[in-house]
Amino acid sequence: MKEVDVFSDGACSGNPGPGGWGSILRFKGIEKELSGGEPETTNNRMELLAVINALESLKEPCKVKITTDSKYVCDAFLKNWLTSWLNNGWKTANKKPVKNKELWERLLNLSKKHELSWFWIKGHAGHPENERCDKLAVEARMKFSKEIKDQ
Numbered sequence: 005m006k007e008v009d010v011f012s013d014g015a016c017s018g019n020p021g022p023g024g025w026g027s028i029l030r031f032k033g034i035e036k037e038l039s040g041g042e043p044e045t046t047n048n049r050m051e052l053l054a055v056i057n058a059l060e061s062l063k064e065p066c067k068v069k070i071t072t073d074s075k076y077v078c079d080a081f082l083k084n085w086l087t088s089w090l091n092n093g094w095k096t097a098n099k100k101p102v103k104n105k106e107l108w109e110r111l112l113n114l115s116k117k118h119e120l121s122w123f124w125i126k127g128h129a130g131h132p133e134n135e136r137c138d139k140l141a142v143e144a145r146m147k148f149s150k151e152i153k154d155q
Contacts, residue, residue: 006064006066010027011028011133013127014026019047022044025053025144039143041144041145052111073124075124
């Protein structure tokens with residue numbers, strides 16, 4: 005099974021507001037950068053989409069080490085929030101509907117295809133790949149910020 009490193013980040017101006025996401029995939033020293041965004045979104049959605057789009061770009065099942073500065077995304081797996089949400093019918097511990105359910109379902113399906121390991125890092129702390137992902141996310145967000153101003 006191929007081993008791939010994924011780095012991801014999301015950015016949002018306002019919450020909700022224009023947002024962007026960025027990902028870097030690394031396999032045997034070769035890197036691929038991905039980015040995208042939405043005109044009206046939240047930071048958590050962008051963090052999720054950064055990981056989802058990276059995993060969806062893989063053409064076969066892989067061992068994937070995911071490094072993110074998003075506790076929201078990381079802890080869903082590391083602290084078994086997803087298992088609890090599934091057992092509670094997509095409700096949180098407070099009995100409220102889980103936000104971004106459709107994205108969590110996509111990520112959950114991808115986690116069945118790939119062997120994922122999760123690593124949280126502090127954002128904006130000089131981690132080179134995290135800084136590059138942040139730049140990709142901000143650049144993607146800026147495209148939507150400009151479009152909104154031009155209307």
